[in-house]
Amino acid sequence: MKKCDLQKKPGISCTVNSPYIVRDVDLLFDEDGKRLETKSVMSLCRCGESEKKPYCDNSHTKKGMNMVKSPDRCPDKNKDYRGKDITVHFNLGVCSHNGICLTLKPVFKKGRRPWIMPDLGKKEEIIDIIRKCPSGALSYTIDGVRYQDFDREPAIKIDKCGPFMIEGYIEFKDDQNSCPESKEHYCLCRCGKSKNHPFCDGEHLDKKLF
Numbered sequence: 573m574k575k576c577d578l579q580k581k582p583g584i585s586c587t588v589n590s591p592y593i594v595r596d597v598d599l600l601f602d603e604d605g606k607r608l609e610t611k612s613v614m615s616l617c618r619c620g621e622s623e624k625k626p627y628c629d630n631s632h633t634k635k636g637m638n639m640v641k642s643p644d645r646c647p648d649k650n651k652d653y654r655g656k657d658i659t660v661h662f663n664l665g666v667c668s669h670n671g672i673c674l675t676l677k678p679v680f681k682k683g684r685r686p687w688i689m690p691d692l693g694k695k696e697e698i699i700d701i702i703r704k705c706p707s708g709a710l711s712y713t714i715d716g717v718r719y720q721d722f723d724r725e726p727a728i729k730i731d732k733c734g735p736f737m738i739e740g741y742i743e744f745k746d747d748q749n750s751c752p753e754s755k756e757h758y759c760l761c762r763c764g765k766s767k768n769h770p771f772c773d774g775e776h777l778d779k780k781l782f
């Protein structure tokens with residue numbers, strides 16, 4: 573490894589008026605998994621208006637941008653769903669609603685109460701689906717140990733018609749003291765309409781923004 577690589581600390585920062593400023597992230601993938609060009613420092617669009625998505629083209633300067641958290645956003649709070657071998661934790665406040673978890677039936681079922689029933693599935697399958705949750709909304713505890721952060725290379729992936737999916741411990745800083753549920757992975761809004769800026773809250777789905 574080159575000396576300069578050892579000093580790299582991938583990070584993303586923003587203010588309520590700025591795009592995402594990304595530094596030292598080499599891996600950026602489009603919606604189809606194709607690798608995109610990166611620079612050591614680059615700006616990514618968060619308002620949804622750029623003609624050069626995912627990169628910022630300064631469109632936000634025309635309309636102005638004030639990406640503050642809305643008072644009526646979902647609370648940033650975990651709820652526990654206990655099974656005999658595993659407890660699943662869910663934080664609706666940061667869920668990007670891409671629905672991957674709902675593919676593990678009947679453990680996850682929309683509209684049912686409780687919507688997560690760990691004893692209806694195998695522990696290994698539940699772990700596998702939680703590791704696929706891009707937002708950090710899902711995590712789990714086994715034998716008193718909480719599993720929330722996984723080990724992956726730093727990368728930014730674009731969800732189909734959805735947010736930036738960040739993984740690999742890319743440090744996040746903004747001027748609203750926003751703290752991802754998992755420091756290892758989280759979803760950043762790129763449509764500009766989330767009530768929980770900078771995190772995606774699934775608002776893009778209702779408004780069909782992409």
Ligand code: SF4
Binds near residue numbers: 666671674704707
């Ligand atoms: S972000 Fe996670 S919890 Fe939310 S729908 Fe997707 S997989 Fe389920």
Ligand code: FES
Binds near residue numbers: 734767
């Ligand atoms: S990209 Fe999901 S709310 Fe903006």
